[in-house]
Amino acid sequence: xxxxxxxxxxxxxxxxxxxxxxPGLDVRxxxxxxxxxxxxxxxLAALGAPPAGDDCADLGWLAAPGHRLLTASDPDYPPxxxxxxxxxxxxxxxxxxxxxSRPVLAIVGSRAASAxxxxxxxxxxxxxxxxxxVV
Numbered sequence: 001x002x003x004x005x006x007x008x009x010x011x012x013x014x015x016x017x018x019x020x021x022x023p024g025l026d027v028r029x030x031x032x033x034x035x036x037x038x039x040x041x042x043x044l045a046a047l048g049a050p051p052a053g054d055d056c057a058d059l060g061w062l063a064a065p066g067h068r069l070l071t072a073s074d075p076d077y078p079p080x081x082x083x084x085x086x087x088x089x090x091x092x093x094x095x096x097x098x099x100x101s102r103p104v105l106a107i108v109g110s111r112a113a114s115a116x117x118x119x120x121x122x123x124x125x126x127x128x129x130x131x132x133x134v135v
Contacts, residue, residue, distance in 0.1 A: 013062070015040035016071050017055045020090040022047065027087040030072040040071070061092065068093045076101075104134040 019025060019040055030043070037043040062069055070077055070091040078100040081087050093100070105128055107121050125135040 012040050013059070013069060014055055015044040016069055016090050017058050018044055019047075020088065022089070025089055026085070027072045027077065027082050027089055028085075030089045031082075034073055040073070058092075066095055068097060070097050070100075099134050102132065102134050107135060 019030060025047075033043050033046070034040075037046050061067055070093045072082075072089050076097045077091070081091075081100070091100070107125055109117060109121055113121070128135050
């Protein structure tokens with residue numbers, strides 16, 4: 001994995017936001033390229049002009065307490081997600097990023113669930129969460 005730092009300045013943050021929007025760039029390829037280019041800004045410059053887009057909304061969201069951009073170069077990027085083909089270059093995190101590396105389970109149900117079905121799903125989720133599983 002590349003040994004670059006998480007985005008802590010405006011130029012790097014904006015570069016990561018542009019890389020996150022770049023079609024076809026996943027975390028695996030970004031890490032390979034970062035080993036050569038050493039920063040998100042340098043990588044973005046090497047790839048050419050970023051896709052059109054306004055990052056003001058993203059920057060505003062990131063300015064809120066507890067919000068963080070977790071990038072491909074961040075040691076907190078979830079290792080299991082990084083192994084997944086097509087994994088995103090960056091994650092928008094609200095809260096504790098360490099939860100993303102814990103065991104996880106998704107509960108999927110009907111859009112028109114009954115009251116009993118919703119209650120059962122809630123009870124399963126509460127028990128799993130109490131046992132340390134992120135639901």
